[in-house]
Amino acid sequence: MKVIVDLCVVPIGVGVSVSKYVAECQKVLQEAGLEHQLHAYGTNIEGDWDDVFAAIKRCHQRVHAIGAPRITTTIKVGTRTDREQSMQDKIASVTKSRP
Amino acid sequence: MKVIVDLCVVPIGVGVSVSKYVAECQKVLQEAGLEHQLHAYGTNIEGDWDDVFAAIKRCHQRVHAIGAPRITTTIKVGTRTDREQSMQDKIASVTKSRP
Amino acid sequence: MKVIVDLCVVPIGVGVSVSKYVAECQKVLQEAGLEHQLHAYGTNIEGDWDDVFAAIKRCHQRVHAIGAPRITTTIKVGTRTDREQSMQDKIASVTKSRP
Amino acid sequence: MKVIVDLCVVPIGVGVSVSKYVAECQKVLQEAGLEHQLHAYGTNIEGDWDDVFAAIKRCHQRVHAIGAPRITTTIKVGTRTDREQSMQDKIASVTKSRP
Numbered sequence: 001m002k003v004i005v006d007l008c009v010v011p012i013g014v015g016v017s018v019s020k021y022v023a024e025c026q027k028v029l030q031e032a033g034l035e036h037q038l039h040a041y042g043t044n045i046e047g048d049w050d051d052v053f054a055a056i057k058r059c060h061q062r063v064h065a066i067g068a069p070r071i072t073t074t075i076k077v078g079t080r081t082d083r084e085q086s087m088q089d090k091i092a093s094v095t096k097s098r099p
Numbered sequence: 100m101k102v103i104v105d106l107c108v109v110p111i112g113v114g115v116s117v118s119k120y121v122a123e124c125q126k127v128l129q130e131a132g133l134e135h136q137l138h139a140y141g142t143n144i145e146g147d148w149d150d151v152f153a154a155i156k157r158c159h160q161r162v163h164a165i166g167a168p169r170i171t172t173t174i175k176v177g178t179r180t181d182r183e184q185s186m187q188d189k190i191a192s193v194t195k196s197r198p
Numbered sequence: 199m200k201v202i203v204d205l206c207v208v209p210i211g212v213g214v215s216v217s218k219y220v221a222e223c224q225k226v227l228q229e230a231g232l233e234h235q236l237h238a239y240g241t242n243i244e245g246d247w248d249d250v251f252a253a254i255k256r257c258h259q260r261v262h263a264i265g266a267p268r269i270t271t272t273i274k275v276g277t278r279t280d281r282e283q284s285m286q287d288k289i290a291s292v293t294k295s296r297p
Numbered sequence: 298m299k300v301i302v303d304l305c306v307v308p309i310g311v312g313v314s315v316s317k318y319v320a321e322c323q324k325v326l327q328e329a330g331l332e333h334q335l336h337a338y339g340t341n342i343e344g345d346w347d348d349v350f351a352a353i354k355r356c357h358q359r360v361h362a363i364g365a366p367r368i369t370t371t372i373k374v375g376t377r378t379d380r381e382q383s384m385q386d387k388i389a390s391v392t393k394s395r396p
Contacts, residue, residue, distance in 0.1 A: 001159065006305075006338035013181070016211035016268050016379055019387075022395035037337065038308065038391060040384035041303035041373050041380035046335040049159075060148075060178050069181040070237050074272050075174040075307065076338050076371065079159050081149065082112070082168040082313055090316075091133050094335060096318035105239035107204075107274065115280055115310035118288075122295035137292060139235065139242040139285035140204035140274050159385050168389050173371050175206065175239050175272065181214055186238035189217075193236060197223035199357065211379070251350050258298065258346075258376050267379040273372040277357050280310070280366040290368075 001049045004087055006076040008042035009059055011068035025059040025067055032058070037087065042074070042099070044088050100148040103186055105175040107141035108158055109174035120157050121163055124158040131157070136186065141173070148178070199247045202285055204274040206240035207257055209266035222264055223257040229257070235285065240272070244285050247277070298346040301384055303373040305339035306356055308365030321363055322356040334384065339371070340359070343384050346376070 011021040025042070029036045032055040035046040045052050056075065063071055110120040112121050123143070128135045131154040134145040155174065162170055217287040225242070227234040230253040233244040244251050254273065261269055308318040323340070326333045329352040330345040342349050353372065360368055 001156070002336060006303075006336075008303075008336065009194070010208060010210070010270055010339070011213035012208070012210065012216065016377070018210065019390040019394040022391045026391065026395060038388060039303075039336040040343075040387045041339075041375070046337075049156055053156070057100070057148055057152070057366040060176070063347075064178070065182050070179040071177065072208055073174075073176045073371065075172075075176065077172045077174065078170065078338065079163070080164050080169040090337045092318040092333060093314075093316040094319045094323065097330060098323060103238060105204075105206075105237075109309070109369055110306060111307070111309065112313035113314065115278070116291075117309065118291040118295040121292045125292065125296060136238065137289060138204075138237040139202060139244075139288045140276065141239075145238075157231045171307055173274065177239065179214070189238045190236060192217040193217075193224065196199040196217040197224060199354070247354055251354070254347055255298070255350070258374070262376070262378050268377040269375065271372075271374045273370075273374065274359070275370045275372065276363070276368065278367040279361045 001045065002084070004078045004090065005045040006042050007045055008012050008074045010030050010067060010072050010080050011047050011062060011063050012070040013070060014068050021063045021066065021068055024062050028062055029055055029060045035087070055065055100178055101183070102146065102148050102151050103143040103177045103189065104151050105141050106155060107173045108146055108162060109171050110162050111169040111171060113167050120162045120165065120167055123161050127161055128154055129156045135188070143186050199277055201245065201247050201250050202276045202281070202288065203243040204240050205254060206259060206272045207260050208269060208270050209221050210268040212266050219261045219264065219266055222260050226253055226256045233285070242285050259276055262297055298376055299381070300344065300346050300349050301375045302342040302349050303386065304342055305371045306354060306360060307369050308360050309367040309369060311365050318360045318363065318365055321359050325352055325355045325359055332384070341384050342381050
């Protein structure tokens with residue numbers, strides 16, 4: 001099952017600057033070979049369900065490992081059976097619909 | 100790794116009433132033997148990471164199987180390494196802190 | 199416009215225990231006279247759009263005021279024009295649909 | 298109070314294709330003169346709290362007006378009192394932290 005995911009990992013108990021931890025997640029996604037795109041409030045990821053969620057689990061493990069005692073993460077997950085759709089397709093279809 | 104999750108599955112393309120699909124997810128969680136609690140905008144789930152996310156995947160598979168061509172799901176995931184905490188503990192610690 | 203909202207306020211930079219800040223938000227909702235229900239990963243709120251979002255803004259102001267330098271909040275908002283629906287109705291309609 | 302927001306509006310009961318409704322929200326943000334950036338699973342918005350949330354309310358009103366009987370929206374909201382930060386700053390600080 002193919003998914004498009006929006007991932008936002010928030011480490012808690014490490015002070016106000018969280019970019020080191022978000023960067024670690026970027027590294028995990030890179031290592032996993034997953035298509036991903038960082039934005040200002042999360043990261044879009046595209047791939048097979050199992051691969052994407054294995055990577056998200058690794059993000060939690062690694063963010064804990066480098067020092068965060070607590071993590072709260074928000075995930076949006078989209079799946080569809082009617083047709084294939086990539087992250088680029090989603091953006092393109094909104095852009096095309098602009099009045 | 101133990102998780103507390105908040106799950107909100109939204110079937111798209113099945114009309115305005117989505118309760119049949121949410122009920123199907125409740126059934127999946129029940130079958131999985133996972134501690135869970137329905138609220139007005141989602142379901143809290145407690146368990147091992149792999150068990151919880153396997154159940155969430157099954158929710159998507161089953162909601163597609165009973166007719167939804169598209170699904171968008173929002174998941175909040177909490178993990179911590181500093182101490183054990185149950186869903187009841189979280190509610191209790193807020194209630195105790197009430198000024 | 200009536201809304202049902204799920205609110206999850208996460209203070210950042212205040213250490214690992216956040217219950218004091220969540221309790222402050224409960225107080226804000228109480229003072230606002232809004233119907234609300236705490237769960238293990240947020241709070242469901244019911245009311246008029248403007249009242250609910252004014253209260254959410256006050257939550258941010260108060261959580262900053264009592265010491266959090268940074269806040270990340272997740273909000274789910276539901277509106278519908280086809281019929282009135284309360285938080286209790288939503289739960290009841292899922293429960294009734296259980297196979 | 299300045300906010301960075303991630304907005305994802307999901308119309309329900311309008312079939313499987315929702316891009317027309319998302320495009321309408323883009324138009325609302327444009328008309329409001331708010332800095333915003335569409336991504337594959339939402340739109341990042343930057344501005345004053347009141348301006349941003351007034352625009353989000355208008356999104357709901359307009360998406361209902363063009364035909365959606367039901368809407369479920371996910372919003373992430375970030376505020377901070379320790380320093381100013383733009384959407385570009387957030388992306389830059391993660392990119393700089395990459396190991």
